[in-house]
Amino acid sequence: MAQKIKLSTIADALGVSTATVSLALRDSPLVAEATKERIKAHARQMGYIYNRRAASLRTSKSGIIGVVVHDIMNPFYGEILKAIETELDRSRHTFLLSNHYDNVEKQRDFLDTLLQLGADGVIMSPAIGTPLDDIDLVLRNGLPVVLIARSIPRARLPVFRGDDAFGTGLATKHLISLGHKRIAMIGGTDDTSTGRDRFQGYLQAMEKAELPVKPEWRIPGPRTKQAGFEAASEFLALPDKPTAAVCWNDLVAIGMMNGIRRAGLVPGIDISITGYDDLEEAAIATPALTTVWNGQPEVGRRAARALLDRIDGVKDQSGTLELIRPELHIRQSTSPVKERN
Amino acid sequence: MAQKIKLSTIADALGVSTATVSLALRDSPLVAEATKERIKAHARQMGYIYNRRAASLRTSKSGIIGVVVHDIMNPFYGEILKAIETELDRSRHTFLLSNHYDNVEKQRDFLDTLLQLGADGVIMSPAIGTPLDDIDLVLRNGLPVVLIARSIPRARLPVFRGDDAFGTGLATKHLISLGHKRIAMIGGTDDTSTGRDRFQGYLQAMEKAELPVKPEWRIPGPRTKQAGFEAASEFLALPDKPTAAVCWNDLVAIGMMNGIRRAGLVPGIDISITGYDDLEEAAIATPALTTVWNGQPEVGRRAARALLDRIDGVKDQSGTLELIRPELHIRQSTSPVKERN
């Protein structure tokens, strides 16, 4: 590997100062056009590599934005990340990604790394049980935070997420309108705002229709395809078996449809199923999944925009809560009730 | 936000030098135990944040390892990433992730960022058409590179991937052993080593069994569920319709099974299907997918290990090619041929 080229190498070679080279490479109007061209050409030819650590040490801006979510392999987050990536690319920020797997320690390590690297901001879907102290530490050190998908109780932070109660309400009412009376709610946890809200939306819709809700009809827990698949047998063994299920998300719904089919029943005909999120996969599942669009691209885009605005000092909207309004997408996994004994 | 705490703040407060503080915080044996404790306690109490850019500027180590793949939303890469993450966490490296979407420019931008940040190494599944020059630039600047999943022709780099030709050979032979004679190969591109190898494995198995291969039976392109779903109708419209399909990967296979079911046929009975990769999802698809295990955890683990060894100067194994031996996992999506019409 050749001798390291730095600003002073170029400055010396061309007989100018490092200040001029620095300015020229960043296209400053302070440098004469001809000088600029000469410097840029030489830098290119020498294979000069800009040292961002040095610049960052001096300016205390790093161009790094951190993003932490539960698990990037979950397509729900994947779809949000794609939107964030698109926004950040446009602003030439580098984004540093991490999973916390709902492990508060792991999340804290990552936030620490961001602080050490002098990150410009962080977008996070907070781990279950994130203490306010962890957020305070970050804010005290001047790192702006924007939340996605989940809120943290009592934290004054901008948050972008869907209106979960409204969403499961839509799904539940849809099933009720198809004549279903015994409707289960499968998956999710009451440890997150999302979990509580989705369950509430279902409960309220049932109550409003004056339909009874048996405690056994709530099978909490499942959040993945695998878990949804396993929950199918539990569901099918329920006494006074429900004819429909509102699922926590599309993954659980798709897993459950697979499980139902394995048991010899036809999902969408024998049992109606709704999902949540409207992942790309929902439309090509068989039967195509009736689900609630949860605005992933909107969440990602707006969160990234809000953070960038904040970094650029455009505005400080701490405490903003933007609920994206979900939409019901009706497909083939729900159909009029067909009473079976 | 409070005054920034730095080494000298602590040094001044305790009446020692910054050198001592620096050493103490890194637990150097050069500092007396009592002094160390005093310094650490004070640092903790003051909320000191280590400035990694400053340290990195001085030491020219950053603790950052870059990882670029085609698309992290693809669970094949997701499963590899999980293994890499586990290895790197252990060594306290931060990993910087990016998708290149097979866009050479985007990949180059990312490599550039890594160079600017003084990354310690990079693990990449190179974009289609990656020029040797891009790799040379990175190597010339002292950044070690390890490849996963795909090779770059003529690049002397360690690469970790599955033995693709052997793998599709396994799948094809399995179908032949079930009596299938007309077997299609769906998806993948001949623009990557992987694509060429998988097609070759299929071809060779067919030839060895003296079965004819019609050009129409090769439907190149699909690599996602969506595309596999769409390819189903193309497949079903084939003249002299095949009774089985070797699919590029599990995503294509699962998409195709959905498409076949939509057309009123039963995948696994009417048409036998094989996947590739053995994603977690393969086992819970319905029917459960017969597929080829492609060693994602092994690929990730070994690639990370190799890079870390390289960084620690343990060894330089440029040119190593580690082919992980695939295994056939037989499930319900393949069954003895049942001639129709």
Next chain:
DNA sequence: CTGAAAGCGCTTACAG
């Protein structure tokens, strides 16, 4: 339009 100089916050020889 250009240059000389200071400083960002660390770590590393070197001296004691």
Next chain:
DNA sequence: CTGAAAGCGCTTACAG
């Protein structure tokens, strides 16, 4: 075991 000093490679007032 501890300290004084130099230097990593930039950028930013400031002066001209």
